[in-house]
Amino acid sequence: xxxxxxxxxxxxxxxxxxxxxxxxxxxxxxxxxxxxxxxxxxxxxxxxxxxxxxxxxxxxxxxxxxxxxxxxxxxxxxxxxxxxxxxxxxxxxxxxxxxxxxxxxxxxxxxxxxxxxxxxxxxxxxxxxxxxxxxxxxxxxxxxxxxxxxxxxxxxxxxxxxxxxxxxxxxxxxxxxxxxxxxxxxxxxxxxxxxxxxxxxxxxxxxxxxxxxxxxxxxxxxxxxxxxxxxxxxxxxxxxxxxxxxxxxxxxxxxxxxxxxxxxxxxxxxxxxxxxxxxxxxxxxxxxxxxxx
Numbered sequence: 027x028x029x030x031x032x033x034x035x036x037x038x039x040x041x042x043x044x045x046x047x048x049x050x051x052x053x054x055x056x057x058x059x060x061x062x063x064x065x066x067x068x069x070x071x072x073x074x075x076x077x078x079x080x081x082x083x084x085x086x087x088x089x090x091x092x093x094x095x096x097x098x099x100x101x102x103x104x105x106x107x108x109x110x111x112x113x114x115x116x117x118x119x120x121x122x123x124x125x126x127x128x129x130x131x132x133x134x135x136x137x138x139x140x141x142x143x144x145x146x147x148x149x150x151x152x153x154x155x156x157x158x159x160x161x162x163x164x165x166x167x168x169x170x171x172x173x174x175x176x177x178x179x180x181x182x183x184x185x186x187x188x189x190x191x192x193x194x195x196x197x198x199x200x201x202x203x204x205x206x207x208x209x210x211x212x213x214x215x216x217x218x219x220x221x222x223x224x225x226x227x228x229x230x231x232x233x234x235x236x237x238x239x240x241x242x243x244x245x246x247x248x249x250x251x252x253x254x255x256x257x258x259x260x261x262x263x264x265x266x267x268x269x270x271x272x273x274x275x276x277x278x279x280x281x282x283x284x285x286x287x288x289x290x291x292x293x294x295x296x297x298x299x300x301x302x303x304x305x306x307x308x309x310x311x312x313x314x315x316x317x318x319x
Contacts, residue, residue, distance in 0.1 A: 061137060061138050061139070062136075063100070063137070065133070066103070066135050067129065068133055071103060071111050072112055072113065073112070076143065076147070077112060077114065078150065079154070079160070079163040080163070081117060082118065085118045086118050086125070089118055089119055089121070095131075098119050098123070099119070099134075101115065101134065101135045101136070102135070102138070103136070103138070104137075104146050104149070105139045111137070114153055115150070145171075148167075148171035151164065161202040164202075165202045166190070175209060179205055182221055182222050183199055186229055187229075188234070188239065196234055198236065200241075201239065201241030204244045204245035205248075207245055207248070208221045208245060211248065211249065215255040219251070220252040223251045224244060224247040224251050227263055227264055228243055228244065228247060228274075231263075232267070240274060242278050242296050246292075246293040246294070249297050250313075253297070254316055257311070257313060257316050258313065263300070267303070277296065277300070281298075284299060301313045302314075
């Protein structure tokens with residue numbers, strides 16, 4: 027373990043505060059919530075899982091093994107109305123200090139006041155953009171921050187009896203990144219409609235089970251909807267998918283095999299497999315004949 031003793035903390039605090047007061051504070055817009063730079067003991071700073079992401083053990087261990095007290099930097103916190111200090115950025119560094127029994131050690135904190143819970147969640151997303159939390163964590167923080175895209179996706183999946191979670195299971199959909207790609211996609215129908223239709227088809231084909239809403243399927247069928255729009259006869263597609271041998275897992279397996287030949291992503295090849303399945307036996311209104319964007 028490499029541990030370094032910091033230089034004078036109080037002097038560093040005065041320098042940081044002076045720089046902040048001289049340069050940052052005057053440039054804040056009138057609506058910006060007030061902030062200060064303060065020293066606080068590690069054990070007075072708290073986590074709120076509604077705002078923070080889960081701790082990453084390997085990241086905590088890295089800071090434990092390479093603790094540099096001069097390199098702890100500034101911890102960003104929110105002072106709530108009850109004076110509780112909630113960590114918005116820096117939780118892994120703080121956990122490393124606690125692991126070294128340094129709970130009484132004072133760290134330099136950039137302190138926001140008067141933030142709502144939604145504003146704390148939004149601030150977390152901004153501060154952690156360079157070390158992106160996983161898509162599920164970002165989704166939940168986005169809901170808390172009233173992000174329009176997250177709220178729209180939540181409304182769509184709720185209509186289909188689904189809910190987002192970090193694990194798999196019947197009635198759970200965990201492929202947040204895939205849903206975001208479809209929702210943001212450009213096509214001949216809006217991404218919101220494409221996602222809605224894709225989930226409707228998948229669930230009607232194979233039921234409300236985890237395999238039905240696997241990420242590659244959601245993205246692949248979603249892209250199919252974006253590409254072909256109302257040219258897709260949903261009832262016919264549901265019939266074809268529901269009768270396909272091996273169900274959802276087998277279709278993803280076919281897409282993986284096709285990827286080895288045609289390259290591209292698994293989701294791209296899901297689209298191709300579904301188009302081929304849909305067109306099989308059709309003499310008219312074949313998707314392969316549609317001039318898609």
